[in-house]
Amino acid sequence: MRNAILRYFHQFLSGEAWNQFWYEARDPRVISLMRIGVGAIALFALLCYTPDLIKFFGPSGLLPTNTVRAVMFAEEATAETPAYLYGNFLMSFNYLAWFENEPAMLWGAHGVGIAILLAFVVGLKTRVTSVLALIVTLTYIHRGQVLNAQLEPIVSMVMAYLCLGPCGAYYSVDRCLQLRKQPLAKVEPSIGANIATRLLQIHLSAIYVMMAFGKLVRLGVADGAVWWSGDAVWWLIAKPGGSLIDLTWLHSHPYMIDAWTQAIVFFELGFGIFVWKRWARPALLVLAVPMWLSLAVLTGLIPWCLMMLVANLAFVRPDDCCDSLPA
DSSP states (O other): OHHHHHHHHHHHHHTHHHHHHHHSOBOTHHHHHHHHHHHHHHHHHHHTTGGGHHHHHSTTOSSOHHHHHHHHHOTTSOTTSHHHHHHHHHHHSOGGGGGTTOHHHHHHHHHHHHHHHHHHHHTSSHHHHHHHHHHHHHHHHHHTGGGOOSHHHHHHHHHHHHTTTTTTSSSSHHHHHHHHHOTTOOOOOBHHHHHHHHHHHHHHHHHHHHHHHHHTOOSOTTTHHHHHHTOHHHHHHHSTTTOSSOOGGGGGOHHHHHHHHHHHHHHHHHHHHHTTSTTTHHHHHHHHHHHHHHHHHHHOOHHHHHHHHHHHGGGSOHHHHSTTSOO
């Protein structure tokens, strides 16, 4: 025990643990798999805009640039206010605003965005298309501020960190082209893959903890009170157009509803804290699957729940999930 403590402080003071955490090379298989997941979900979200593209963003659309800026960033305030300046920056940092008066060009820009995200999913020129895909995603997030929900922050977070690593090293067109030129070419572990993974892990843990803390704030029906009372799941079930299946029969099983409610809070808090422990990580990752799938049924927010499962892959070791998959 004494030797273990001394070894820990030696590693801590020498910076060995820090360097190992951040700068140890990592196999990029997992982030390559995450690229497919987050890219497919981002592409789906982008395609959802297609039927109403002109209705939302066109010259006489429901969401003209000035209206979005005023609603989201208080444009009625003076030009010196931070909210106004921040809103101007975000609304100018999206190419859709450049074409809102030209429907044909707006359709063209939309088509280019779809093509970029498709190239990102299949892993074509991934070093370039990963950055372009992030720009496309952020453009729609900034342009359609009032349409954003739980999905967009998670998608943009994962895509931003994947830009830092070789997320096209496996399961990609880039890899196929490389093997065609060099049949025996191997993918070397990458420091960039490790940095991207560690940033994803830290950010995801913070998201889980904050989701749990948000449920523990007792301010009213809209926030923590229903979670403390154990009624939150019933509120989700009773919400019109929410659940994918009829779960109202659970009204006669209050203890089941209470247990489900508390399980969600404990899982989110436990995941954010104990996923860093090797002995707890496999169980938490396995429990995450039924937890998020059940929430998809409960809330109807399928893309968001699937995106959280994709983000959870950041805690999966390459040797545990990807050895059986073809490169």
